[in-house]
Amino acid sequence: MSDLLDQQCINTLRFLSVDMVQHANSGHPGLPLGAAPMAYALWTGQLKHHPANPQWVDRDRFVLSAGHGSALLYSLLHVTGYELSLDDIKQFRQWGSKAPGHPERGHTPGVEVTTGPLGQGLANAVGLAIGEAHLAARYNREGHALIDHHTWAIVSDGDLMEGVAAEAASLAGHLKLGKLICLYDDNYVTLAAGTDITFSEDRAKRFEAYGWQTIEVADGNDLAAIHAAMEAARADTSRPSLILVRTHLGFGSPEQDSYKAHGSPLGVEDVKKTKEKLDWPVDPPFLLPQEALTHFRQALTRGAKAEADWNGRLDAYTKAYPELARELQDRLASQLPSGWDSDIPVFPADAKGLATRVASGKVMNAMAAKLPALGGGSADLDPSTHTALKGLGDFNPKAIAHQDTQGSDSAGWSYAGRNLHFGVREHAMGAIANGLAAHGGFIPYGSTFLIFSDYLRPAIRLAALTGLHVVHVFTHDSIALGEDGPTHQPVEQLASLRAIPHLTVIRPADANETAVAWKVAVETRNRPVLLALTRQDVATLDRQIYASADGLRHGAYVLKDYPASTAKDPTPVLILIASGSEVGLILAAAERLQSEGIAVRCVSMPSWELFDAQPQSYRDQVLPPKITARLAVELGVAQGWHRYTGDRGDMLGVERFGASAPADILLREYGFTVDNVVAKAKALLHG
Template sequence: MSNVLDQRCIDTLRFLAVDAVQKADSGHPGMPLGAMPMAYVLWDRFLKHNPRNPGWTDRDRFVLSAGHGSMLLYALLHMTGYDLSLDDIKQFRQWGSRTPGHPERGHTPGVEVTTGPLGQGVGNAVGMAIAEAQLAARYNRPGHAVIDHRTWVIASDGDLMEGVASEAASLAGHLKLGKLICLYDDNHVTLAAGTDITFTEDRGARFAAYGWQVLHVDDGNDLDAIHAALQAACEDTERPSLVMVRTHLGYGSPEQDSFKAHGSPLGEEDVRRTKQALGWPVEPTFLVPDDALSHLREAVARGTALEDKWNDDFAAYAQANRDLAAELERGLHGGLPDGWDAKIPVFPADAKGMATREASGKVMNAIAPHLPTLTGGSADLDPSTKTALKGMGDFNPPLQAGEDAQGSDGAGWSHAGRNLHFGVREHAMGAIANGMAAHGGCIPFTATFLIFSDYMRPPMRLAALSRLHVIHVFTHDSIAVGEDGPTHQPIEQLANLRAVPNLTVIRPGDANETAMAWRAALQTRDAPVSLVFSRQALPTLDRTRFAAADGLLRGGYVLDDGERDPALILMASGSEVHLIVDAAQRLRDTGLAVRCVSMPSWELFDAQPASYRDSVLPPVVRARLAVEAGVTQGWWRYVGDGGDVLGIDHFGASAPGDVTLREFGFSVEEVCRRAQAILSSATASARR
């Protein structure tokens, strides 16, 4: 069992959390009271970290997936010497504080990922473990293990109920991520009740079936048992480990083992009774005994020594492997190597053209050999999304003796492979990609059909909130999907994506805009990007006649202006760009001055100076028509009260793609009819 100092450290951490929640009159005291012993053993005896440098490359990664218990993490960060003061603890959940209600990446030193939506942190941790394994396989050399750390996660009952955690855990077991260890706060209580009313399966057996090592600690206050379980987890390098620790929510409080201790302050009287029950002084609040602080602050000296040794090891590695070391450092800092874009193709004009998903695949494979940080995959859709990186190998467990490689391109299986196979797990794919980006050293991409972006929305929102550089590839972007029908035809998905702050959405209109879309996505820093591509072939525009495709980098640009100042502006994104080009020519044949504007990215366009935006969409030209095969929501800001939008504000239908487009009005004839109606209305208004 614990000695006196260990117990004092644990109780110091517990009551920093309890006092902070009580002072804020908001928060979750139950988890810190029950789970702090296992967190203490991890942070005091196992976690490799340096509080003076939270960004040290070879630190262990710690994820509090149960982000509602944020004060558990904040107390540990303060006591072990991170740049988080006692005053910060006292400002828990207050305006402008560094201790928000749930952990936020980039806001609090030592917080690796933004958590709180349950299950996401488990997926993030799997992504971090994948990134560690991939970088280690690529860069480590005999005698130089410069990437060698673990990923730890604390998860709750609620985390393990969420489907995203199950998806991610299943993949982690298949991939044999032996440096991933999950401590399960098995307290049998959720926000509304005990788990006996909803969650009675054998969780250990489930994880064992996933391919995890499952360990049990019967008493969450038994430090020796926790230590032994974590040691056993570290020793199994072939399987991720689930350490099931039987804890008690709100331990020591009058509400112990009750859902009432989950998400509300205990109240002054129950705080007093809890402190008395655990032998802690009632006053003063926020008590930090000197010996507890001194012991936990030993993490600073340990961490500094560990990082100093690693710096020496890395210097020796760099001397022996100069190019590899430079490549690794550049990747860890998010840099792009010289010449990464030298082979991006320029596509010749072609009336038949190609699907932008096809063009995207060609661009990706032109870039990949020159950009070693580009890695990712699809939700079992590589043949359709065209995202396989040829010759780059598959990320899978290294082959054992007698096993056959069945990789996507025959390049063999290992943790060094850059093609990730997520299986039909879109939700986990998004969360895993976030973890990879947060880990650093890679630019992860995901891929699926646009309709299934709905399954990925929670991690995409967290990527935007966390400013993580993840690239999401979405194909099959409209009712032109055709025969698969309305279940697979995206209608509102573009609007959904555009509604997310800090998420850049790009829907290119031809092969050369696709090349520029990838350039924009890879040059983005600290933000996710969604690239939206067509299933059907689109004409490749003749850029000797039309404006250069690099106009995409500004979000919207004048594609074709005719010979006179415009009386009408037609604007579109993606597959509808060629439609407005054809319609403009027909309208010009009637003597009308028409401007065509390609608008592949609202976010990039809105970021331009007002003078540029006005040059593309002159305020004096009020006759405007936007065309996009999705909901009309949002386009009105660009067409104004004198314009119109040709879109689809209802679900699609099962029929060949060209038929669905025609029947729902996406034709040259309908564009011209709408344009003439706008002009007639404007003329009538002027006469009144």
């Protein structure tokens, strides 16, 4: 093909993007102008994809981590034949548009992950690459390379500055993810100024220290050099690659190399000057030369052939390995295997009980053998969070020698392992789990202490925004963890996490509620689920006396009514509501109140979100509107509980930070005693 056609195609991408931003009078023209050549080289020369089937299993994954440059991605999607029309991109950043301000998974065909908050996309890309490596290791067989694709990303200066990107890049290098390739739009400019005022480190040496291959391209308009760099990156299968492409923000515009080209439309006059500078017709806007479109649309032919070839390989694989093929296809279709929950234990009544984190570990391991999609790990906390899947291997390169605490060699180290060791990298853990969920074929989980949810909150929010099925297992869920003190004791975390739309938070009361919580977490689709679990032992309730733990599925349920034999009417006059470990406390208080002639209802409310999703008739059945004396009890801030307690109710919570002391002393000092619950309940009745 000719250099002239290459240049025409690159300028087509540049000016579709510029016209998009100008038409919307909003957006970021600088990145598309500078990065269009590398994007063109990737999408027409390297990327394996099929625009007619954006969900084809063995496609390469592309992540625009620098999501503010979304106009470039929409231009690429349109010209290569995805279901994104010219009319769609003319509605860039408008109400109801398929081309929103930043790329959104599930909203625009061909967008793999939601990006915009910088660093998240790069970390998602690490998760996508882990997903490919694991599926390939588990399912590929000699002569049957069924899973064989790359993960590509375009990253920016801002991405590389973010801590989440540093965490994820460090882990990617350690894991030797050779099919992860990042193109770095190295333009020396950020939103507010040039990088010389904030970012003078040697990025290549930093990534080399992480264990990455680094390749420098001196001129971002040199297609031959860009192609050569990408080929070299593909050739090194033992390291992820960072290709540092020296580009110019706002290339060709009067504001080239200035931060002013980053996040504002160029303006009518500067659009005209930029088009004239790059020898592009000023009118009409959204010009799409037929020669360029014909060239771009070859992606449809190439993609159809690649997918047809893959379908042939799938047929051969299915004949050779029918059980593995069925398992893989079920995973990719998010189908749960028959009997996946048949070995989940039912825990006998036990006054001493066990911590819900321990119960969770038992449930996870009971499910794992029959649920191959389940995989994940913790931020260096497996012994505390009980999230290790025993006997299922560790995800890591085979070349890495590992010794356990007894000093003996550990078996099962390969990409087929299902235990991910994230290290002390909570934020990357959350974003990588999002990438695994976006890849398909996984029910990924991550784990840490509830207090450290603050470290990965942006990733949790994006999973909720995007509708990704990720399970967060957060233990040490209250001040009752004890002596570690206020730095480790969550107080406001439950309330803040419940504030995230489309996130299901579940705080089970005992081992059997924990088992049902895990069933809900696995069965859930298109949203993340968060389990908040205790460090301390809690009694396993006798379900012959109390309602079935299956009530957890409704978010809240009546555990037991305590009628007062001395009262004329045994109907409850008071409702005690609690979640988690405090359920046992309200049950003890209810017995005391009953003995004093007060009829009480005890409600376990492990999940606000599940309860709010129930019909009004059910919610009124659990919390009858006529019973206005309601006391909620939870080891966290009171924020939000008023919706269930009402104007005449009250809440016993924790409105200050914790302290370092044994758990029983803390509970007493913070008022979580039977005496205090009884006193507050009586005050409601007599107030």
